[in-house]
Amino acid sequence: MPDTRLDLDRIRAARRVIDPVFLDTPLFRCEALGRALGCAVSIKLETANPVRSFKGRGTELVASGLSEQGRTAAVCASAGNLGWALGWSGRRRGLETTVVASRRAPAAKLDRIRALGAVLELVDGDFDMARERAASMARQRGVRLVEDSLDIETCEGAATIGLELTRRPPDFDTVLIALGGGAMATGVGHVLKSLAPEVEVICVQPHGAPAMTRSWHERRVVTTDSTDTIADGVAGRHPIPAVLDDLLKVADDAVLVQEASIVTGMRMLMEHAGLIVEPSAALGVAAVLEDPGRFAGRHLVTIICGSNVNLDDYHRWGAGRPATSP
Amino acid sequence: MPDTRLDLDRIRAARRVIDPVFLDTPLFRCEALGRALGCAVSIKLETANPVRSFKGRGTELVASGLSEQGRTAAVCASAGNLGWALGWSGRRRGLETTVVASRRAPAAKLDRIRALGAVLELVDGDFDMARERAASMARQRGVRLVEDSLDIETCEGAATIGLELTRRPPDFDTVLIALGGGAMATGVGHVLKSLAPEVEVICVQPHGAPAMTRSWHERRVVTTDSTDTIADGVAGRHPIPAVLDDLLKVADDAVLVQEASIVTGMRMLMEHAGLIVEPSAALGVAAVLEDPGRFAGRHLVTIICGSNVNLDDYHRWGAGRPATSP
Numbered sequence: 105m106p107d108t109r110l111d112l113d114r115i116r117a118a119r120r121v122i123d124p125v126f127l128d129t130p131l132f133r134c135e136a137l138g139r140a141l142g143c144a145v146s147i148k149l150e151t152a153n154p155v156r157s158f159k160g161r162g163t164e165l166v167a168s169g170l171s172e173q174g175r176t177a178a179v180c181a182s183a184g185n186l187g188w189a190l191g192w193s194g195r196r197r198g199l200e201t202t203v204v205a206s207r208r209a210p211a212a213k214l215d216r217i218r219a220l221g222a223v224l225e226l227v228d229g230d231f232d233m234a235r236e237r238a239a240s241m242a243r244q245r246g247v248r249l250v251e252d253s254l255d256i257e258t259c260e261g262a263a264t265i266g267l268e269l270t271r272r273p274p275d276f277d278t279v280l281i282a283l284g285g286g287a288m289a290t291g292v293g294h295v296l297k298s299l300a301p302e303v304e305v306i307c308v309q310p311h312g313a314p315a316m317t318r319s320w321h322e323r324r325v326v327t328t329d330s331t332d333t334i335a336d337g338v339a340g341r342h343p344i345p346a347v348l349d350d351l352l353k354v355a356d357d358a359v360l361v362q363e364a365s366i367v368t369g370m371r372m373l374m375e376h377a378g379l380i381v382e383p384s385a386a387l388g389v390a391a392v393l394e395d396p397g398r399f400a401g402r403h404l405v406t407i408i409c410g411s412n413v414n415l416d417d418y419h420r421w422g423a424g425r426p427a428t429s430p
Numbered sequence: 431m432p433d434t435r436l437d438l439d440r441i442r443a444a445r446r447v448i449d450p451v452f453l454d455t456p457l458f459r460c461e462a463l464g465r466a467l468g469c470a471v472s473i474k475l476e477t478a479n480p481v482r483s484f485k486g487r488g489t490e491l492v493a494s495g496l497s498e499q500g501r502t503a504a505v506c507a508s509a510g511n512l513g514w515a516l517g518w519s520g521r522r523r524g525l526e527t528t529v530v531a532s533r534r535a536p537a538a539k540l541d542r543i544r545a546l547g548a549v550l551e552l553v554d555g556d557f558d559m560a561r562e563r564a565a566s567m568a569r570q571r572g573v574r575l576v577e578d579s580l581d582i583e584t585c586e587g588a589a590t591i592g593l594e595l596t597r598r599p600p601d602f603d604t605v606l607i608a609l610g611g612g613a614m615a616t617g618v619g620h621v622l623k624s625l626a627p628e629v630e631v632i633c634v635q636p637h638g639a640p641a642m643t644r645s646w647h648e649r650r651v652v653t654t655d656s657t658d659t660i661a662d663g664v665a666g667r668h669p670i671p672a673v674l675d676d677l678l679k680v681a682d683d684a685v686l687v688q689e690a691s692i693v694t695g696m697r698m699l700m701e702h703a704g705l706i707v708e709p710s711a712a713l714g715v716a717a718v719l720e721d722p723g724r725f726a727g728r729h730l731v732t733i734i735c736g737s738n739v740n741l742d743d744y745h746r747w748g749a750g751r752p753a754t755s756p
Contacts, residue, residue, distance in 0.1 A: 125456075125457075125458050129456070130451075130455070130456065130478035130479065131451075132451050132479050132480050133480050134480070135480065135542075135545065135546075136542060136545070139545070147478075149478045151704060152456035152458060152473075152478060153458050154458050154459050154460070154461065156704055216461075216462060219461065219462070219465070220461075374706060374741070375741055378477060378482055378706045378737035378738070378739070379706070380700065380705065380706060411704035412704070413704070415701055419750075419751075424745075424750055
């Protein structure tokens with residue numbers, strides 16, 4: 105049992121709080137994708153819910169806790185998915201939710217946050233600048249700042265994915281997890297290392313946003329000055345020390361992938377699995393594409409963590425084009 | 431309780447036979463699609479499984495029954511989905527599966543049937559010609575002919591979708607069901623009319639393959655000479671009398687939609703729900719598009735029955751193009 109901020113009993117209890125629409129998501133073998141990648145591939149699909157990402161698992165815990173405390177408002181910084189999910193969970197419980205996002209975030213994600221009735225504040229700059237602005241707003245107004253990966257509920261919510269993966273003795277040997285702030289990686293990783301320690305936990309991040317991966321390899325917080333990746337959902341520059349500590353205890357490896365591999369991964373998920381995914385959700389496939397020898401003959405699970413992608417971007421990147429077409 | 435060939439106890443028992451990977455599929459509100467259509471829309475997603483359609487529910491029952499009887503082979507005619515599902519269920523139980531398909535069936539579907547180790551026989555002509563050829567092969571070889579919609583297991587398998595829709599008191603008032611041979615419509619319809627009779631059951635078929643819809647309206651079997659639709663999964667010319675009898679007892683309406691509406695429906699499902707679907711799965715959305723006044727303000731469920739589509743076709747039809755692009 106790794107000694108992290110996470111706790112199995114709390115994660116199990118979380119299942120009773122989270123709206124069932126986010127739980128017990130599909131887990132299935134995709135033979136066509138496996139043939140194309142030279143290994144067995146199972147997909148854990150986190151996109152078939154009202155907010156099209158796994159983030160609802162965590163925001164349900166956050167919003168439920170706030171509601172029990174009689175709080176009426178929350179603010180978060182978000183590249184889109186956390187904001188949409190917090191807006192959804194907050195609306196159900198009568199919370200006023202303010203989401204601070206980069207003006208560069210996908211328009212489709214921002215529109216959906218507005219449609220929930222959440223207040224949307226846009227900042228010029230990247231995710232970390234949105235995080236600073238959200239923090240100062242929360243201080244000024246005295247409302248709860250929801251911080252992805254730092255707030256334990258966001259990790260515990262993601263960790264319920266791990267419970268579902270280990271419900272039966274795993275027939276897979278590897279789980280590939282998109283790495284951004286680290287909520288999903290530490291949450292799922294904690295459960296896997298507790299209940300199925302033989303399964304290899306591999307985190308995947310873009311070369312264009314490598315801060316947490318570099319930090320994991322150097323065993324200390326490494327920040328970067330900028331990010332440059334289409335995978336907006338995992339593009340942070342300032343790893344959170346407590347999250348890095350946990351990640352060091354539950355991840356077996358952390359790898360970086362090229363943008364071109366992410367696009368090819370998106371295209372393969374469309375072609376072989378019929379799935380439209382956002383770039384972050386293709387990181388696992390990208391990792392296999394860049395190191396096929398490592399994964400040959402193995403049975404891996406890749407968590408398809410979100411499908412919130414601007415379709416114009418998707419087509420501009422070439423993700424929507426069948427590989428067989430010119 | 432409608433007096434059909436179906437029986438609730440048998441449908442409930444079917445859940446214990448069907449591989450869990452096909453059961454308890456996602457059911458979730460898609461607010462973006464609802465806003466675009468002027469009503470509340472929930473999606474029942476039948477594509478997140480190893481064969482990317484709902485057909486595995488039925489073929490699990492068929493193959494399990496054959497296996498219990500000590501049979502070693504089965505043959506079916508299929509536009510693709512039944513064949514893939516029967517091949518999958520048969521392989522698990524050591525059955526030799528032969529699938530007879532039209533040479534016009536999508537190449538991607540045919541490749542996946544071959545990859546399962548099933549024997550694939552192609553005929554020049556449409557689905558009904560494949561059906562005749564499969565029947566004669568089964569007679570000659572003395573093996574079980576699996577007939578979609580006629581064989582009660584195919585209806586009972588689909589009917590388990592109905593159990594999942596009615597697990598809690600429905601908050602929807604309408605279910606839109608793609609109508610082809612009638613297995614899904616009679617199966618789901620039977621459960622709805624038994625457990626939630628106030629819910630309107632509306633079947634949707636393309637104008638280009640209208641035989642069952644015309645039969646339902648005329649209350650007698652009406653056949654057509656040909657079919658002309660991109661919705662290959664529902665393109666039959668010869669309704670089965672016993673299935674029509676059941677459909678008359680469980681469907682509240684049966685409507686026909688244009689090809690252009692099917693393509694727009696596919697595009698909307700991509701744009702607003704992030705789902706790649708095959709044409710049959712867009713019939714429900716197409717029905718709303720053609721009669722928005724009828725559905726305004728209602729809460730409908732549309733069953734996304736399959737995502738097996740040739741991506742070249744998908745793009746050629748224009749289904750992959752965002753509506754906002756030129």
